[in-house]
Amino acid sequence: MDILQIIGASMVLIGSLVLLIASIGLHRMPDAYNRIQVGTKASTMSVVFVMIGFIFILPSWFGKFFTIMLFVMLTNPISSNVLMRASHKKGEPLSSKTVIDNLKEDEEKEELNKNNENGTF
Amino acid sequence: MTITIDKIALFLGIVLMLIGLYGAFSLKSIIRIILSLSIFDTGINVLIVSLGYLKGRTAPIIDGDKVTVENIFNVAIDPVPQALVLTAIVIGFGVTALMLVYALKLYQSKKTLDINQFSDLKW
Amino acid sequence: MKMELFKLILIIVLAVIMLASAVYAVVSKKTVSAVLATGVISLLASVIFLMLASPDVAMTEAAIGAGLTTFLFFIIIRKIEKQDDAK
Amino acid sequence: MRNSFLIILIAAFAWFMYDIFSEYQTQEQLNKTAAYYNSNEPSEAGAANVVTAIVVTYRGLDTLGEVTVLFLATLIIGFILKNKAEKIIDSKYKTSEILETGAKVLVPGSLILGVYIFINGHLTPGGGFQGGAVIGSAIVLLLLADPNKIVSHKLMNFIESTSGFFYVVIGILGLIIAGGFLDNRIFPLGKLGSLISAGAIPLIYSFIGLKVGAEISGIVNNINETELTDKL
Structure with a gap:
C-alpha cells in the first residue's frame, strides 16, 4: 500500500468521525439554532477532510475535488444562515439557557431608529 | 428467485406510482394533487430506468479504463431507457410548472383551491 | 460479492425511506411538509439512479426534481399566502 | 361510493402492474437495440458517452420535440401571467447581507459550472439538460438573494430563440452535407475521448443547454414577477 493512500484513508476516517460526532450532537442540542450550528459546522469540516483525503488517494482529480470543497465551504454556511434567520423571523423559541440574542436587539434598534425618524419629521 | 437491486427498484417504482395515483384521486387541494402527480412521475422514471439495468454492469460511458471500445458490448448497460427518462424529467418539470401556474390563476379567480368548489360545468 | 450485499442493503433502506416519505406526502395535513417530503423522494431517487448505473439521469433528477420543482412549489404557495394576507 | 370506486381502480392498476413485476427477469445480455447502439456508436457517432449520442443524434427528433414542448410551456406560462402589476418594491422582505454577498460569488460560479457540464456532455455524464438546469438554479439563487431584482426578459428571449434557430440550422446542414436531419457528421469525428470530437454533438448539446x-x-x-391582484 502506498503511503499517500494511507494518509488519504486516515483523512477520510477523520472526516467521517467528525460527522459521527456531529450527528450525536444533533440529538443532544437543546434548540433549533444550536442544532443548525452543529450540523453546518461539522458537516463542512468533515467534507473538507474527506475531500483532502480523496485528493491524496487520487491526485489526478485534484481540480474536481477542490472545486467540490470550495462549493461546499461557500454554500453550506450561507444556507444555514438563511435557515436560521427564517426560523428566527418565524419566532422559533430559543433555549432557556440562551444568554444573548443579537439579531433581536438589532431589529429592535432598527425599529426604534425608524420610529424616531418618523417622529422628528 | 434471487433478489437484485433492479427488482427492488422496479417494486419501488410501482408502489410510488400507486401512492401517487391514490393521492391524485383522493386529495382535495389542487396543489396536493399536483404534488401527487409529481410523485407518480418519479415512480415512472424509477421503473423505466430499472428496466434497463443489467446485473454487475456499469454506465455506458467510454473512459478508456474500465469501459473501452472493445469491451463496451460486455460491460455496459442498456442506454436507451436512460435517454428516454432524461427527456421525461425535463418535460415533467415543464408540465408541473404549467399546472402550478394554472392553479395560481384558478385561485385568483375563485379564491379557493378546493377541488369540490369548482362545479361550473357540473349539473 | 460483499459489494453486492452492501448495495442491496443500501437500496432497501433508501426504498423504505422513499415509501415512508411518499405516504407522508399523501396523508399529511400540512402542504409545506408534503412538498418537502416530495423533495426527499426526488433526492433519494437520484441516488437510486446512480446505483442503477445511470449517472446522467441522476444529475438531471437531482437538479430538476429535487431543486427546481421544490422551489417552484414553494414560490407558488408563497404567492397564494401573500394574497391571503393582503385580503 | 367514491372511495370504493377509487379502491377498485387502484387494485386494478396494482394487478396490472403485478403482471409486469412477476414476469420480470434480470437480463444477462443486451437486447438487440441496445447491442446495436453500444457496439456501433463509437464508430458512427464518436461520442464517449453513449447516452448523449442517443439523445442528440439517434433520437434527435425526440429531443427537438421535447425542447419544443418546454418552449410551449414557457410561452403559455408567459401568456397566462401576462398582466403583470407594477414592480412593487417589497421593503418588508429583506435578505441578509451574507446571502447577497454569497450570491454575488456563487452565481457566476454556478453559471460556469453549467456551461462546463454541457460542453463536456459527450465525454462525461451530463449534457444540455443538466447544464441548463444548473443555469436555471443559478438564476433562482439570484432571485432568492434579491426578489426585487429585474432579470431581463429580452436577453432570455434572445438567447432562447437564437439557440433554437441554430439548433434547427445545424439539423438542416446535416440533411445537406451528411446523411440526414440532425446527423452529427457534418464535422470530422475526431479522436474518441477528446474535447473536440464527435462531430456536431458538443455544438448541438451546447445550444440545447442554452435553450433549456x-x-x-x-x-x-x-x-416571480407576478403579483396576484383581485382583477383578472
Missing part, C-alpha cells in the same frame, strides 16, 4: 437554461429561467422569472 433560458426557458427554465424564463418560467421562474415570470412566476
